[in-house]
Amino acid sequence: MSQLRTPLKNALGLGSAKQGVHHFIVQRLTAVALLFLSLWFVWTVLSALHGDYAAARALVAQPFNAVLMLAFIVAVFWHAQLGLQVVVEDYVHTRWLEVALQIAIKFLCFLGGAASALAVIRIALGR
Numbered sequence: 698m699s700q701l702r703t704p705l706k707n708a709l710g711l712g713s714a715k716q717g718v719h720h721f722i723v724q725r726l727t728a729v730a731l732l733f734l735s736l737w738f739v740w741t742v743l744s745a746l747h748g749d750y751a752a753a754r755a756l757v758a759q760p761f762n763a764v765l766m767l768a769f770i771v772a773v774f775w776h777a778q779l780g781l782q783v784v785v786e787d788y789v790h791t792r793w794l795e796v797a798l799q800i801a802i803k804f805l806c807f808l809g810g811a812a813s814a815l816a817v818i819r820i821a822l823g824r
Contacts, residue, residue: 720779727776734769741766754820763821767814774810778802 741762745753756762781802789795 720782724776724779724783727772727779730768730772731776734765734772737765738769757817757820758823760821763817766817770810770813770817774806774813778806781806 741756745756748756757766782799785795785798785802789798
């Protein structure tokens with residue numbers, strides 16, 4: 698009976714055939730987003746260099762800059778989590794350690810992103 702199954706039928710639901718394409722596409726989309734957001738971020742940092750602390754806060758507090766900063770934060774931490782996930786999957790072969798590292802990476806990326814987003818929101822709201 699198994700001789701009549703195609704290779705695709707045998708692979709469905711197993712391993713990377715399940716969500717590998719989605720992971721690949723999201724990683725590439727975040728990379729493209731980071732390309733443009735990084736250019737904006739460098740421009741913003743360079744324009745804030747010659748000002749004082751209050752000027753830098755005012756620059757981040759502008760709605761356009763605050764939204765782009767939040768998009769940059771989401772893209773950075775999401776892209777980092779996706780990349781580290783691939784590294785762990787490829788190079789860690791002890792199952793319990795792989796699971797522990799995957800959980801730690803997801804938690805730390807979420808925590809870093811949430812803390813960064815909170816900082817930008819507080820600046821944008823003037824608190």
